Amino acid sequence: MDHLKLPMNTQTFLDTMKEQFNQSPDLVQKVFQMEGQSIIVLFISYQVKKDRLERELLEPLTQSRKPWTNQDLQNKIPLASSSKEKSIKKLTEQLIHGNICVYIEGESEAVTYFLPQQDHRGIERAETESLVFGPQMSFTESLVTNLNVIRWRLDTEDLVMEKMIVGERIKSEVRIVYLKSLADEENVETMRQRIRDLKVAEVEDTSVLGQLIEDSSSSVFPQLLFTELPDRFCNSITKGRVGVMVDKSPTMLIGPMTLFSYFESTEDLYMRWNMGSFIRLLRFSAMFISIILTPMYVAALTYHYEVIPSSLMVTLGQSRANVPFPPVLEALLLEILIELLREAGARLPTKVGQTMGIVGGIVLGQAAVQAGFTSNILIIIIALSALASFTAPSYLMGTAIRIVRFPMIILAGAWGLIGITFALSFLIIHLLKQKSLGRPYLAPIYPLSLRDFNDSIFRLPFQKNTRRPLSAMPKDKQRYSNKKSHEHKDVDPS
Template identity: 65%
Template sequence: MRRSRNNRSSRNKSSNSSNNSNSSQKTTSSSQLFPCTIDQLKQKLQETFNQSPDLSFQTFTVQQQKIAVFYLQYQINKDQLNKSILDTILSGNQQWDSQSILNKVPLGTGATKDEMDPIAKAIIQGSIGVYVEQDSEAIMFLAPELARRAVARAENESLVLGPQIAFTESLITNMNILRWRLDTTDFQTEKIIVGEDVPTEVRIVYLKDLANEENVNTIRQRIKELKVDDLPDSNILAQMIEDKSSSVFPQLLTTELPDRVCNSLTKGKVGILVDKSPHAIVAPASLFSFFESTEDLYMRWNMGTFIRVLRMLAMLISILLTPAYVAALTFHVEIIPSSLLVSLGKSRANVPFPPVFEALLLELLIELLREAGARLPTKVGQTMGIVGGIVLGQAAVKAGFTSNILIIIIALSALASFTAPSYMMGTAIRVVRFPMIILSGLWGLVGIILGLSFLIIHLMKLTSLGRPYLTPVYPFHLKDFDNSLMRLPWSQSTHRPLGNQPKKVKMYSEKKAKKKKDIDE
């Protein structure tokens, strides 16, 4: 009995193994598409692209050979299709195969593929496929017709001095601009594909002799670890790879200016470009880098320093001016001068709300006008912002909802927040202003000090790629003040920022920069 059971089990195992081998042979044979007929290839392509009407599949007969040409309409360059591929194949008087077509067609982008997945991916990217019936592989010629926006002036970071070009949605165009501006062999790029359903190309750019390898490795690791279906824009990528995404303050700088990216790369930073996005990411970034502008470099050093200090003061005014008004009227009336107190009393005589509610109401009104002006068309939005602010302000004063002085203070705070060159940082300042107003309404100056303490502690804990966010103030680096809070003359600006941890700190000799010669020497 035992022998018979063993024999049966052995027979079952042998039959199972044979079935497995047969099934594996069937799967391998089914996965192998080539060689095949033209009709089989057409059916397989239509199944892959879900019977898409954009898929063009044409069959030609040359020297009694059937040759198929397939591509996606509106995705390929028709001149290259007609002049380079079809004219060459149809005018030839020979037997074609994949190698002869590659040798005869005057395009250097041809490559042979023998599996359906690479063929489908190449078609999506703008390739033209050519297949000779019963051949062992198909030829894919990359000839995309990309809908690119022409290089134009920057709209969000407009400059008076310096280069006027901005990035576009084409990664090829953006890489050409950077290559043109950084004409050196040290310029390095790394390609990473992000997105499982919709693959998107991401490029890491840096100068090999300057960029810190730890920064490059951190960015590379964070991007490769992303498991997302789609990556629409570089601003979304910045939120995914920054150190603390829950903070209202951005930790990675996004810009549409190629000269700003190039200037950052020469200081040892790393740039990130995303296909189909007109913005680049610069890392690491500090709080003060969001208040810098490349226009500061093109001005004289004393004017550039004045404008940078003015932006810092504008940030403090935007955060503290309205809370100080609420705290003074609610808890600390004695600090207001007597002459100003009389006018304040007259303007607030008919206002039925407490100062904190009055301030929050007007701040919300300003934000609504700003958002409406940004979403409407340009001409209508500008008119809406100006006319709406004047009309609503006067109507609010006459109706007794607010005072004249508070309207001036709110307008100054809003104007100060717009001085930040970075749109993300300006938005963060406006968001921080609301909790500061609430704290000043609850506890007066004590609430303001409490809010500032929490804000400073939060900024001290923030990092960008592991680098301190408040550098060079914390940790303190006096030499880095030239690249953040102020500007020195070019003869004295000889060091790269230590906060970026560049490989080469010194740019050039200060003695040689100061040395001057007469014409006769």
């Protein structure tokens, strides 16, 4: 198909285009004979706006009494987005994306007009990342709409939106978004090179693209952040990070990221600094509780009775008197039960899913205790661990924490506190080795940067938050003057 080029006679051109579309009935071919010349109009029936096609293209075209040329088409047809193509392959791609092709027999090029009929949902409230404070809008599946939202929020000529095409069989438009004066050139080039070097048939979604370009595909921890919130995306861009958008995907990708970035929320910025810091520290505590609480229960009841207070030992003994399983098996059964309830609730319709999660958890938990499969105390511990994992603003990070808990329970049942220590050591070593776009994943802990604690571990007042996080490697590290941020110019009553 690459060698097929214009000019062609009318019949050859029509036959060639039909063959390219496998004789599809959706390809509309209109031939007009005017002033001794043949003019062919091609388009896919359901991909163009027919009212504008009739009014702005066909009427001016058929009412003229003079022969047409390509230059006349571009000058006299009142449509702004026009281009010329001589390759049949390029014409085919243009038609697929909602263009109209006008070919005058004998010309060496065809003129195309972009007039797509794009059906997509409007801007709605975010579903997977809910906020109490701040903007409630989310991205959509329309790349044009998403670009408008970002341009509206980042109203500066410094904003760069590089266009790339990914996919050898089914092509998708990809945009790399960053602020030229802030984003580190190495980060931008790393993102650009990884996307450019992809050899894949198609990219279904931004999340698929993220898996293809991340540093380590074997790790359970996400290395690039996915979000559907425009404010979180734009906030990351203003810190010097690089964003990626994929057409037909409502999710955006951001990098480089650190482990602590997945526990941040833009909501922390919209509330007072002490409240934001408290909630952020609460999320970190919840992550540790979710990982360690159930394994500690298993280790204590299997090997380390001495760490259990004597007053609690009697209650534990009575609770587990009728349980026939060892603590490790008991914990694994309940963890699997919780995961089944969570997955069933997520897949069922919203109202049914909520009922399934609440009623199913209560009924099955009570039945398990009465049947002697588990103890009351373990149900409380499992429920607390599950709740703690849901506090992570990132769904992928919450899932990673729940997955990590399973091998820790098994090691706790095999070797007690030694097994937990071994698992935690392995986890820390694994996280130390991880990178995001080649940048350290555990920053600002490793390498140590006390200045970045403000943007990761806690949040200080805006008057003291005058520097951008170094983990993003911004060109301009200073947000604004620290001295001027403390100036107060009150109205003089005199």
